[in-house]
Structures are given as structure tokens and as C-alpha cells.
Amino acid sequence: MKPATLRPTRLLLALWLALYGAAAAAHGIAVIVNPDSGIDSISREEVSHLFLGRIKHLLPGTPALVIDTVPLRQAFYQSLVRRGIPEIDAYWARLRFSGRTQPPLQIEDAAVVIERVARDRNAIGYISGAVVDSRVKTVLRLED
Amino acid sequence: MKTRHSTTLRLLALLLSLSAGTAAGADADAEEPVWRFGGFGTVGAGYHGSDGLTYRRDLEQAGGHEGGRLGFRGDSRIGVQASASFDARWSAQIQSVSRLDSEGKWTPQLSWTFLRYTPSDTLDMRIGRLGVDLYLDGDSRHVGYAFTTVRPAPEVLGVVTQDLFDGIDLTLRRPAGDGLLSLRLYGGHSRGDLSLYGNRFRPSDARRLGATLDWVSDGLTLRAAWGDTYTSHDRALAPLAAALAAVPDVVAQQRAAQIDASHHLTFAGLGALYERGPFSAQALFSWSRFSQFPTYRGNGASVLLAYRVGAWKPYISYSRLSLDPQEQRDLSLPVPLAGLQASYDRAVDRLTMNQRSIGVGVRYDFARNYALKFQVDHIDAARSMLIVDARGMAARDVGMTLYSATLDFVF
Numbered sequence: 001m002k003p004a005t006l007r008p009t010r011l012l013l014a015l016w017l018a019l020y021g022a023a024a025a026a027h028g029i030a031v032i033v034n035p036d037s038g039i040d041s042i043s044r045e046e047v048s049h050l051f052l053g054r055i056k057h058l059l060p061g062t063p064a065l066v067i068d069t070v071p072l073r074q075a076f077y078q079s080l081v082r083r084g085i086p087e088i089d090a091y092w093a094r095l096r097f098s099g100r101t102q103p104p105l106q107i108e109d110a111a112v113v114i115e116r117v118a119r120d121r122n123a124i125g126y127i128s129g130a131v132v133d134s135r136v137k138t139v140l141r142l143e144d
Numbered sequence: 145m146k147t148r149h150s151t152t153l154r155l156l157a158l159l160l161s162l163s164a165g166t167a168a169g170a171d172a173d174a175e176e177p178v179w180r181f182g183g184f185g186t187v188g189a190g191y192h193g194s195d196g197l198t199y200r201r202d203l204e205q206a207g208g209h210e211g212g213r214l215g216f217r218g219d220s221r222i223g224v225q226a227s228a229s230f231d232a233r234w235s236a237q238i239q240s241v242s243r244l245d246s247e248g249k250w251t252p253q254l255s256w257t258f259l260r261y262t263p264s265d266t267l268d269m270r271i272g273r274l275g276v277d278l279y280l281d282g283d284s285r286h287v288g289y290a291f292t293t294v295r296p297a298p299e300v301l302g303v304v305t306q307d308l309f310d311g312i313d314l315t316l317r318r319p320a321g322d323g324l325l326s327l328r329l330y331g332g333h334s335r336g337d338l339s340l341y342g343n344r345f346r347p348s349d350a351r352r353l354g355a356t357l358d359w360v361s362d363g364l365t366l367r368a369a370w371g372d373t374y375t376s377h378d379r380a381l382a383p384l385a386a387a388l389a390a391v392p393d394v395v396a397q398q399r400a401a402q403i404d405a406s407h408h409l410t411f412a413g414l415g416a417l418y419e420r421g422p423f424s425a426q427a428l429f430s431w432s433r434f435s436q437f438p439t440y441r442g443n444g445a446s447v448l449l450a451y452r453v454g455a456w457k458p459y460i461s462y463s464r465l466s467l468d469p470q471e472q473r474d475l476s477l478p479v480p481l482a483g484l485q486a487s488y489d490r491a492v493d494r495l496t497m498n499q500r501s502i503g504v505g506v507r508y509d510f511a512r513n514y515a516l517k518f519q520v521d522h523i524d525a526a527r528s529m530l531i532v533d534a535r536g537m538a539a540r541d542v543g544m545t546l547y548s549a550t551l552d553f554v555f
Contacts, residue, residue, distance in 0.1 A: 045322050048362050054324050055265040055317075062232050063262075081362045082421045084452060086509035093554045094290040097184055097225060098275065099237040099256050 027129030029076055031140040032114070033058070034121045042124075042139040048080055050124060052091065053101040058122055066104040067125035069113050076126050079142040178229045186288035188219025188550035197539050199523070199546055200530050201295045202285070202302035206248035206339040209546060217244045219295055219550055221286050225256070235260045236272075241286050246337035246344040255308055256284065268315040274330065276307045277356050278369050278413055278430075288552035292424070292459055292507055294519045295548075297446035298530050299465035299499055300428050304411065306336035306373065309352045323361030330354050334373055340494065340529060342536025347407075350375040365417040376406040381437070384491050387484055388475075395475055399488070402437045409434050422452040432467065438492045442467030450507075457507040464500035465528075469493060496538070499525040505548075514553045521546045 031047055033039050037059060049055040050066055058064035069076070077088050092103040107113050110127040117123040118135035132138055190209035192199060200208035201218055208218035221243035229235045239256040258272030278301065279285055285296045285307070296302070311332015318325055334350035354371035381403050388400035413430040426448040434440040446463030471492045477485050505519030524543050525531050531539035 045362075049324060052362075054360060056262065057265045060264070083419065084422075085512075086455065086457070086515070087419070087424075087452070089509075089513060089554075090290050090292075090515075093184065093287055094284075096182065096554075097223065097239065097256070097284050097287045097290070098277070099227065099239075099258060099260065099270070102180065102227070102229075 029072060029079060029126050029142040030129040030132045030138040031124065031126045031142065032117050032132065032136040033124050033139050034117055034119075035135075035137045037121050037137070039137070039139055044080065044140065044142075047124075047140055051077075051080065051104060053095050053103070056101060058124055062122050065116070065120050065123040067113050067116060067123060068104040068106050069110050069125060069127055070106050070108045072110075072126060072128065076142065180227045181225070182555055183222065183224040184287045184289060184552075184554045185222035186219055186286075186550050186552050187216070188288070188294065188548065189214055189216055190218050190546055190548045191215070192544045192546040194531075194542060194544040196533055197542065197544065198532050198534075199544065200302070200339075200532065201298050203305050203338050203340065203529060204246055204336060205244045206246050206344070206536075207244055209548075211544075219288070219548065220244075221288075223255075223284075223286055233261055233263055235262070241284075243286065246339040246346075255286075266317050268317070269312070271312045273308055273310050273335065274313055274332070276304075276309070276330070276352070276354055276369070276371055277328065277367075278304055278307065278371075278411075278415075287554070288517075288550060289513070289515055289554045291552075292426075292448060292450050292457060293461060293503065293505060294517050294550050297428065297444075297448075297461065297463040299463040299501060300413075300430050300444040300446045302530055303432075303444070303465065303467070303497070304430075305338050306334040306347070306350060306352070308335040309333055310335060311352070320359060321361070323359050323364070326356075326358045326360070328356040328358070334375075339536070342532075345380065347375040347378055363418060363420045365415075367413070367415040367417075369411075369413040369415075371411045373409045373411075374406065375409075378405055378407060381405075381491060384487055387487070391477065391481065391484070393475075393477065396477065396484075399437075399475060404436050407434065407436045424448075424450045424452075434495075437471065438494065439470040440467055440495060441470055442497075455509045457509070459505055459507070461503040461505075462501070465497050467495055467497040469496055493527075493538075495529065497525075497528050497530070499523065499528040499530060513555065514551070517548070517550045517552065519548045519550075521548070 050064060056063045074085050077083055095101050110131055113125045113127055114136055117125050129141060191214045192209060192211055194211040197211045198208045209215045223239060223241040225239040227237040236259045237256060240252045241255050242250050242252040245251055254273055256275060258270045258274055260270045262268045279296055285301060309332040313328055313330035315326055315328040331353045334352045338345040350373055352373045356369045359366045385400045385403035388396045410433045415428045418425045428446045430444045432442045444465040448459060448461045450457050450459035469492045473489060473492060475485055475488060501521050501523040503519055503521040505517060508516045510516060522545050525539055527538050527540050529538045531542055
């Protein structure tokens with residue numbers, strides 16, 4: 001039987017995910033907003049309400065742009081509400097198909113999440129604490 | 145049906161065009177509408193060995209799982225949805241669901257089709273076709289992926305018919321403790337059919353009013369719901385009333401006078417959903433009252449316990465229903481009118497139900513947005529309109545074991 005092989009791209013992706021996960025574990029998960037949002041801190045309950053679609057506004061007037069960083073979803077929701085991804089996906093199916101609200105924007109790459117948050121005053125997302133830079137502001141830190 | 149749907153669609157189209165115009169006028173920087181498309185579905189199989197009987201998941205379906213054969217009609221369904229955000233405040237949704245209906249067909253039905261105005265987190269208004277929110281784990285009983293079990297407890301939610309209405313709702317929200325408190329008020333014309341005794345019933349003029357109070361936190365959801373449905377012009381009992389009125393007997397004529405073309409149904413429910421880590425527990429209690437002939441009092445309850453282990457989520461459930469008429473039965477008619485007494489008894493008993501079920505199953509989330517479920521239910525019914533014979537008549541003194549397997553998905 002031919003031994004299983006990993007293509008270089010898959011190997012690199014696996015390595016990146018392992019390193020990224022390890023970095024997240026070491027530095028926790030940072031909930032980030034735009035520095036011009038005027039928000040200095042946010043409670044765990046408020047983050048939960050925003051990411052579970054119970055409230056839609058980060059700032060008065062305009063709905064928040066809520067962003068999931070896909071590789072960190074499991075760790076984020078486990079830390080925030082102690083629920084796994086199947087429960088979160090089922091939860092969103094309830095809300096989507098009764099027209100309550102739409103789930104967070106799904107972005108794979110943390111660098112893109114940082115760019116979106118840096119560009120939009122109404123955006124809120126989460127990334128590994130290890131990759132936070134000055135373009136965004138950390139308003140809550142979760143242990144994973 | 146076509147007329148009503150097209151009326152609703154025309155109304156929605158008009159509202160959409162108005163909202164688009166309003167949005168453009170109010171905000172010069174308004175973005176282009178953002179459209180989203182999606183859907184949900186269930187491919188469900190069921191088998192039970194009770195020959196000659198059909199198990200229905202709700203009173204709206206003309207059929208279900210037939211005894212002695214593997215069937216796919218009871219739980220299978222598909223829905224598609226389009227939603228649009230016009231600006232920060234205005235959005236709309238249109239949704240259609242196809243499933244076995246009260247005529248035994250799969251004609252798509254318009255559901256959850258509305259225009260929404262959300263000026264802030266504390267206020268939300270919708271107009272169009274909306275649903276009553278009685279379900280703790282999903283506001284639509286058709287999105288199987290949102291439920292833990294194969295189907296919402298039929299003993300509690302299978303008898304709640306006409307859960308859609310054409311009207312308006314208003315939701316107010318405010319933080320309370322570490323959760324969010326919301327009050328929803330709604331009203332409009334009820335939509336939906338019933339399949340009883342092999343016939344389809346469509347109340348021609350049913351109005352619904354209701355309110356729901358929710359408190360939601362990360363681990364706990366509490367819900368209290370109340371709803372009132374008024375139906376007029378229901379002529380289904382008119383022949384019985386006329387026959388009783390023609391009998392020269394005081395009791396028969398009194399009963400004839402009680403039979404009205406209008407009905408009043410009151411429903412109240414309490415629910416709790418607790419989710420913490422891998423464990424979840426859900427309890428629902430409901431009370432219902434029909435205050436015009438035939439008067440009924442009833443209650444239902446269901447409990448569900450589940451525990452997630454990786455992709456697997458085993459669960460157990462128990463539910464029961466009791467719905468009993470409150471009418472005096474004996475008309476003291478002379479023997480030649482025994483047939484009229486039998487007709488009267490059938491009318492009084494038309495919704496009598498006493499049923500309970502216990503279930504065990506497992507949900508397997510094998511891929512994102514896909515779930516397989518396997519479930520075994522044992523159902524005991526002294527009398528139930530959810531279990532019917534070939535003529536659509538209520539089953540009596542039945543014990544059956546129902547095996548179900550479903551594939552639920554969203555896209």
C-alpha cells in the first residue's frame with residue numbers, strides 16, 4: 001500500500017495552524033475594535049450579545065460589523081460561552097431562518113481581520129493576542 | 145391560496161420599493177442593498193410497525209409515517225430564503241417552504257416574508273408574514289438543523305397549528321442582569337390549515353394576537369408566551385347545529401344555541417433552555433383553552449436532555465399531551481335519534497387527545513452545516529389525532545415504536 005503523503009501546501013497550512021493555535025494558546029484571544037471607535041473596554045456579556053446576534057450595534061446608529069476569525073472560532077466560542085461549533089452553527093440556523101439577524105462575517109486570515117477592523121469604526125473581531133498591532137485596539141482578552 | 149400569496153407578495157413588493165426609496169432619500173451615503181441567499185432542508189425516513197396507522201408530526205400534514213413501510217413523507221422538507229439589507233435600519237426577507245401539506249401535496253408555502261425596520265437595539269418592527277415564537281430552539285419548526293431532535297415535540301408543538309400570520313410585530317429589548325430581556329407583541333390574520341378526519345380545514349377569518357417575553361443569557365433562555373386566536377365564519381358545525389335545533393327537545397335546542405360560527409382559542413406556554421458546556425436541558429409547558437363549543441382544556445409538556453461528545457450528541461426526551469372536552473355529552477335524545485347523538489359525540493371529541501412519548505436518539509454533526517440524527521420513540525396514545533387510520537380518524541389505545549433517521553442541512 002502506498003504510504004499517505006502530505007502535499008507541501010497542506011503541510012505548510014497544517015504547520016501554520018499548529019503554530020497559530022499555539023500562539024493563541026500562549027497569548028489568549030484578543031477582542032479588537034477600531035482605535036477611533038471611542039471604546040476602551042467591553043464586557044464579556046456585551047461581546048457575547050454582539051457575537052450571538054442579540055444586539056447589533058457597537059456604536060449608536062450603525063449596525064456593527066461582527067467578524068469571526070475562522071481558525072479561532074472553536075477556541076473563541078468555547079472560551080466565551082462554553083459551546084462548541086456545532087451548537088453555535090445550529091444556533092445561527094435558528095436566527096437566520098426566522099429573519100432575526102445574520103451571522104458574523106467569516107474571514108479565514110487574521111491579517112485580513114485586522115485590516116477590516118482598522119478600516120471600519122463599527123467593526124469588532126477577534127484574533128490571537130500574539131498578533132495584535134497598533135492598527136487595532138484590544139478591548140477584551142479571553143483565555144482559551 | 146394563490147390569491148392570498150399573490151396579495152402578500154404584492155404588499156411586500158410595494159413595501160420593499162417604498163423602503164428602498166425611503167432609504168435612498170434619508171441617507172445620501174446609503175449602500176447598495178446586500179442580498180443573501182440560503183436555505184435549509186431535511187431528508188427524513190421513518191418506520192413503525194402499526195399497520196393501518198399513520199403517525200403525523202403535526203395536525204397540518206395530511207400524512208406522515210405509514211405503518212409497516214419505510215416512509216419519507218413525514219419529516220422531509222426544504223426551504224429557500226432570500227434576505228436583503230437596504231441600509232442600517234431597513235431589511236427584508238422572503239422564505240418559502242415545501243413539505244407535505246394538509247392536502248397531501250408539496251406545494252411551496254410562503255413563510256417568514258417581511259419588511260423590517262430596526263432603528264436601534266431596543267426596538268424592532270416587522271410587517272408581512274411572520275411566525276409565532278413558541279419554539280425555544282428555533283422560531284421555525286421546519287429548520288431541522290436548528291433542533292437537537294428529529295422533530296419538535298409533537299405532543300406540545302405538533303398541535304400548535306396556524307403558527308404563521310399576516311400582520312405586524314413589535315419587539316422591545318433591554319439589558320437585564322447578565323442577559324437581555326425582550327418583549328414581542330404581534331397581531332394579524334392567522335395562516336395555515338388543519339387536516340382532521342381526512343379533510344382539510346382552513347379557517348377563513350382567523351385573527352391572532354399574542355405576546356412573548358424572553359430573557360436570554362449565555363447559558364439560559366426563559367420564555368413565556370401567550371396567544372389568542374379568534375375564528376369566525378366557521379361553518380363546519382352548522383349542519384349539526386341545524387339538526388339539533390330541529391329536535392323538539394329543550395336540551396338539544398340549548399346545545400344548538402351553544403354552537404357558534406366563531407371560536408376562541410387561548411394558548412399559553414412556558415419554556416426554559418439551559419446550555420452549559422456539553423450539557424443542555426430544555427423544558428416546555430403549555431396550556432390551551434377553547435372557550436366556544438366544543439370547549440376544551442388541555443396541557444402539554446416536554447423535557448429534553450442532551451450531552452455533546454465531540455461530533456455526537458445523544459439525547460433523551462419525554463413529552464405528553466392531554467386535551468379533553470368540557471362539554472356535557474348526554475342529549476337524552478329518543479332512540480330513533482341515536483345517529484344525531486353520535487354526530488354530536490364526534491363533534492365534541494374532534495380534538496380529544498391523550499398521548500405521551502419517550503424518545504432516545506443521537507445527533508451526529510459529521511460536517512459543517514450537516515447533521516445526521518437517529519431516533520427511536522415509543523408512543524402511547526389513548527386517543528390521538530396525531531396518529532390516524534386510513535380514513536383520517538383518530539387512533540385509540542395505540543402503542544407504537546417509531547424509528548427515524550434524518551439528514552438535516554443548511555446552505
